[in-house]
Amino acid sequence: MSANTETRPVPPSWVIREATGQDWPAIWEILEPVIRAGETFTWDRDTTEEQARAKWVKTAPGRTFVAVGTGRLDGVVLGTGELHANQGGGGSHxxxxGYMVRAGYGGRGVARALCAYSLEAARAAGFRAMQFNAVVESNVRAVAAWQSMGFxxxxxxxxxxxxxxxxxxxxHVMHRSL
Structure with missing residues (x-):
């Protein structure tokens, strides 16, 4: 294999789009193990599916989105994200x-792509900054990813x-301007 082939970037094997109601079962398959593990999100580990849906699925001006596999992963929901105002009133700008990735697909850039998508969506919606209120410091891969994206x-x-x-x-409380 030549050096050029080894350094050529591999295109992502997913597309990111707004979530639909039909995506919920796949989203729950991603959320449930993350919630139950209790290692990276501040959610109660006993959160029910109904409670999770009420927290995760956002309506305008918020949004919920998914990374859906292409090619050999065609149609598989690999990750999900949600975007909303951090506060109401004077803090609504x-x-x-939040982002969660399907078990077995961490470290492949899915969460970074979801974050990039949400940053652009937030900018387009008129937000001036993005803040993460509770990034678990032991989640070093996420902390490094968010820092590399300007947080x-x-x-x-x-x-x-x-x-x-x-x-x-x-x-950690993390922040970046848009």
Whole structure:
């Protein structure tokens, strides 16, 4: 294999689009194991499917979206994201978002692509910044990804998250302007 072939970027094997009601079963297949593991999201580990749907599925001006596989993964929902205003009223110009990736597909760029999609959608919707309120500090891959996309850690709340195996760890508040 030549050096050119080895360094040539591989195109992503997914497209990102707005979620539909028909996507919910696949979204729940992604959310449930992440929620139950309790390692990266501040959700109650006993969250029901109905509670998860009420939290995750956003209506305008928020949105819910999915990364759907192409090629050999055609039609498989590989990841999902949601975008909404971080606060109401005078804080409604700052967006917030969350992303979850199907088990076995982490580290392939799906979450980064979902984040990039949400940044563009937030910008197009008139948001001035995006803030993540609770990035678990032990989720080092996510922290590094968000930092590489221009997010800064504004603060770390010590021992604000009880990780199921690591005990109490910090939560980062991360921010970037749009």
């Amino acid at each position: 700052v967006a917030n978002a 800064n850690i504004l603060a770390t709340i010590p021992e604000a998250f009880q990780h199921p195996s690591l005990g109490f760890v910090g939560l």
